[in-house]
Amino acid sequence: MGSHSHGQADTHGHQHSHGHGHGHGHTHDGIDWATMIPDLQRDDAMSAAANAEIASRLIDAIHVGPEATVLDIGAGAGGQSVAFARELLAHGGGRLVIVDAVPELLEVARQAVKVALDGDDRVRVETVLADAAAADFGAGLPEADLVWASRSVHHLPDQQAGTARLAGLLRPGGWLALAEGGLAMRCLPWDLGVGTPGLQDRLLALRDAGFAQMRAEITGSTPMPYGWNVALSRAGLEQVTSFSVLTDHPAPPAPAVRESVIAWLSGLTERVGDRVSEADRATLTALLDAGADTYVGAREDIYILGATTVFLGRR
Template identity: 50%
Template sequence: MSVHTHDDIDWADRLAQLRMADALDAEALAPVARRLLSGSAGRPTVVDVGCGAGGMSVHFARELDGGTIVLLDATPALLAEAQRAVGAVAGERVEVVGVHGDLADPRLADRLPAADLVWASGVVHHVGDQQAALRTLAGLLRPGAVLAISEGGLEMRCLPWDLGIGRPGLEQRLLAARAEWFAGMRAGIAGSVALPYGWPRALREAGLEDVESFGALIDHPMPGSDLLREYVVHRVGWLAESVGDRLDSDDRATVAALVDPDGPAFLGHRADLYLFGAKAIHSGRSR
């Protein structure tokens, strides 16, 4: 069953792509999990807001020796997958709790425990009032606890400039069209409010201190693995589908040829695909 969230995205339909992204991001994000948990003691509670397929909380589970991981997502299929993936790693060492819910819910804090670490990756920008969402997340923290969000960074690149089909520069046009789509998505969310400053200031406005930002580099050079090629096929097809008529007919025809497994231009047969970009992590501590 398709489930659309308030931003009108069918996240359940993207489960396979999210699983692949988790696998490809693992080497870069495992040290991030270790860094965020480095000051935790005893049996900490970690809340993963918008957990998706559970990739980051798998890393949290590997780092913890006791404690609780609370997984929150608005899409039941993703929540079930996250509970399966994190539970397989946590075993009996770490309690794993699933909560069906949305960051936009004004009563969210009543449904979640006080946390030593709150993590939200690519979630806040789907809420109309992003600053209010950060205040909600900060309100989940125990004194001295950490809120960390992953927002922004360097957009992932995966294609050569000239693919031998269509006009060169397809990926750049896809990403430009995606940026236009994103602006429209933000404008179309009920109660959308501008956030005319960067995430570090937004965390300070939410009442946090010791605010810092750092990056996690995603770097898979060519020739890519079978997993990377499969992911690129999904990503290119998804980008083209998501931007709709923001892409011209020639580029749409090129994408159709690139993702056709029976065609001569199929991306999955190429040895010159790669994945390069960076995730930006912004964190702050409660008073």
Template identity: 45%
Template sequence: MSGHTHDHIDWADRLVLLHAADTFDAPAHSAIAARLVAKLPANPTVIDLGCGAGGMSTHFAQALAAQSGGTIILVDATPELLREAERAVRAAANVAQANRADGSPQTHNGRAPESRAEPPGGNRAAVEDDARAADGTARTAEGITPTTDGIAQTVEVRAVVADLADGSLPDLLPAADLVWASRVVHHLPDQQAAISSLTAVARTGGVVALAEGGLSFSCLPWDLGLGRPGLEDRLQAAQAEWFVGMRAGIDGTVPMPYGWPLALERAGLADVSSFSALVDHPAPGPDGLADYVHHHLSRLATHGADHLSDEDRATLAALLDPDSAHYLGNRRDLFLLGARTVHHGRRP
């Protein structure tokens, strides 16, 4: 059964699309993870709020393993997604650990890693408990799990089912060196209040980073050989109209009539800045691109149905129909181009 979501979207039903997006976003996510982890102290705690299928945290796991190791806590309100995220991130952490050629403890800025992993539940007193047992096992959300060959994992992974709009969220999680939320805050009723809660989860000196905004993804040539040229521009306009309705349909929605950097400043963060990472897969694109574009356009067709002309709906139907002469899967001019923007600040 899917967890409660404020936007009334069945995110578990979108698992295939989320996996595909994670695949094509991988180069950008890797660059973002490396840039953010470089800001952190040795053996940090990273919390991925609204983790989805776990794509971003697989890159956090790799970046942490390349430095001093650490702990990743995955948080989502949808149990199906959380289970898949935990599986994927644990696998990435294990691969990264296996790739450490000499097997010796890694250092960060010349310091040996410290063990200060913390359990995700309970109060602030409880999270001060040491995460290592005397027999070399590691504590996880499920209990005590033996590590490979009696050696502690470089990167520990835990999962917590929680609602990001819950005002008690800071009491459910340990203080983090990095709090990450990707394209999730805009689905919550009060975005500013949510950012304030994320800030409260960060420890003093910790980083809060949001992936929001950026440049909309393009994947189609301007003239498709059917219908009126410029279909993708109209699809993006229809998506924007759907988004307005989605926000309006969230119970208790609160407007946020200013940009993300200002929202971070209003939450009390210092040194607020932004950067973007390019997602660029030129035509004909890698394997699987046509399937991803099909999923992407199918979603836009659903969202924009009431905001498109009959001609555009017919064009979309032809592009998405495997039996059509214009089926997009037969094209060699599909591509994927866009940008992910990250807004970040540090808790004073």
């Protein structure tokens, strides 16, 4: 979504964003995140190496010992929380606070971290149900050495105000890191042998148009006509920079990659809905028909390649 890749929405077509809403798993963007838990968990599995690299770079940046406090805002199914927990453990321990507006996601993330830590109590894990768009957001949260938000700020009505709110959670010297933008996930060859070549590009263009519409329909939606590094600087942070990590699963695909590509294509088909041309709709039907020889899941030339960009700044 956004840039969306969800953007990872987006590396994977929903991208991992979550957060921010009221009750029943619904957020300001009108997305029912609780129903997407299996997709989010699949995305986390595909992104595990990238998540580990992000955690390593960010935990190294804060280089504080076992007293380090990390806030994961809009944690989704907990893939990045798991990576932070493991990295904190490697640095002697710390405190991980998982924050989301959707109770079902909080529970799934907490469980994922619990499994990863396997009883090691050197990382203290807390969960907080909170809406990042609320005026009193942060009231119940500790000051942090690292605040992380992945593809969630772009779901907030005012992205700059949301960035500033997150920056306000930092203790002096702490870092805010936002995963926003990057490169949309690619997984299909250009010519599929069915329909007109270039299907993926047309679907991604429709998805981006849908993202713009989603932003326009958020109550109180405020444009942010500049990049995330500028947003961090305007939030008062210094040493603003960015880095990108790849999610790369080359062809021929492992079974989990096949499943992920099928889910990505079917999810994207749902998202673009009736905005897709009749010809492309016919192609999608052929690609998603498990009984047909055009089934995308049986191809040897599908893959996953995407990039996540992390923007960071220091208080």
